[in-house]
Amino acid sequence: MTTGRRAGLDVGGTKCLGVVLDEHGAVIAEHREPTPKGPESIIDTLAGLARRLADAVGGFDTLGVGVPGLVTRNGVLRAAPNLVDIIDFRVGQLLGERLDMKVEVDNDATCAAAAEWKAGEGVGEDEFVMVTLGTGIGGGLVSGGRLMRGVNGFAGEIGHMVVDPDGPPCPCGRRGCWERYASGSGLGRLAREAAEGKRLGNVVALAGGDPDAVRGEHVQQAALAGDVEALEVIHAFGRWVALGLVNLTNVLDPGLFVLGGGLAGSGDLYLGAIREHFTELLYAPTLRPHPRLAFASLGERAGAYGAALLAEVH
Template identity: 45%
Template sequence: MSSDYAEYVRRTALRLPTVGIDIGGTKIAAGVVDGEGRILEQLRTETPHKSKSPKVVEDVITELVLSLADRHDVHAVGIGAAGFVDAHRARVLFAPHLSWRNEPLQAALTDRLKLPVIVENDANAAAWAEWRFGAGAGEEHLVMVNLGTGIGGAIVRGGRLERGRYGMAGEFGHMTVVPGGHRCPCGNRGCWEQYSSGNALVREARELAAAESPVAQPLLDRVDGDVSAITGPLVTEAAQAGDPCAVELLQEIGQWLGLGLANLAAALDPGRFVIGGGVSAAGELLLTPAREAYRRNLTGRGFRPEADVLEARLGNTAGLIGAADLARGRARRFRTVKRARVERAAARSTGVGRRRTQWWTPLER
């Protein structure tokens, strides 16, 4: 293949619209994303919980993609799934919110959609989006920490996602920070996400309210005395309005966040941490105490460079954008191979010399 045509294929492929799918515990979002990370159209539906059959979820994904493909020239699909995804980005080994156990999702959807499909861990997809288009842009050694219901994470190093030997790197939320501490749904005790996550924030707020602590009275007033109605966003809203109790709760979550970041810095030595997920909406109410705790617990503090700690920019669309962008690489290879086959078929039918055909052969390996 001539170098001019190779460059043309590369530049064209970088602009290809692709679909990103973000599968969460409560919703499935799908969007068409261009080569600049812009969402051209987005659809959203509830995650089907009445039937957790893998096929039912595949039906929903297929319907969303086909609906978008009616209005856009879609070239590939990227799936961001919460759970363990194998190193080949083909199977969901385990998804906590769905009944996927070693599910061959890539093969199933490729067969139904007739498009290239990749499957990626949702935190990896979000980190990739932030590295490409958001707060991580320009940093070659990036660690992203997503504070949601639990804690997810991902590593981008040298322009590549670090997935680990088995595809499961970045499960930072299940590092033990308090031996024998709070029980975690993973089966262990004292996991980081039990102290610095949306669930941790809600648990602490509800415990204070249930104990009828006077400091929690403003929170109770917001929910008319219904402790079970206290949520993470409500605590964040109260803190932003100046409620001292809510501010203190976020400071505590931030301090645990900073401790975990110091541990990650000791192991990974990144140049930048990007903090995403729903809890990051608290902004500096969370990040200021996190940075203070990070500096206080950093190994070799005072004698080493400190990584930046920044809030993510892309919000809850990061996973969708990242999955779509990762799929674009598969679309590029698909288009090149497809063109190769067409050229070879034309060469055979018209008697064009063998040399032209051979230019394309290596692309199919």
């Protein structure tokens, strides 16, 4: 007998979040645990989370897991830069054996895309791109009314589009990846560069007086208080966000971008700059409708919510 209930787990760098949806898509249970180190401990944590959620609601029909990194079409996490000792982690198989049920696995940004597509800003859109602006940049793609995964399952690694081959080094080993500019860490880097030569005094003060300690949130805080130099950094940052969105528009021609991740919370701060530079950088801007820009409505739950939909969304 089916219950209509679907569970989803989202493995983050610091915490694992689990939710259960009822047959209408409402979140009827939620729980979180710190993310442990190493694959065996992660399976333990996820199994515990799943059992706890099952106990809370009286069981569920399907289970999905979202994980950060490159996920193959058969649910193997090939590598995850933000998880320790993870390589070729057969998370779906191992968790499935433990719980004696089928477990769907996909990339966390792809899960977030599924969530926004079915229950958030992307409802009704056949062509849209989810962009998660956090420490790095993740992506999930919907095209032709289905999730795009590519031949290996690795589609949507949009943060590693190279936007300047001689740009700053990226932890991925290359230079000038989009996420070096348009993520939270990119915002901090732009601010630290601007802080050289004794500029950006208010932002540096918020970072305790040390220019090297400036992070994205200090710029946001000063900009929200109206600091002109901080607003200039935000403007430059918005241009880099726009550049990547433009490149994705040239390739994919989506009707909508949904911006999520930690930076989306203060998205109104950037929206004007993004729109201005989007028009400046787009090919043939006057000959086409521009894609809509929206901020994710499912917040930090998007990954787990979307993981809960993996069994039914293709």
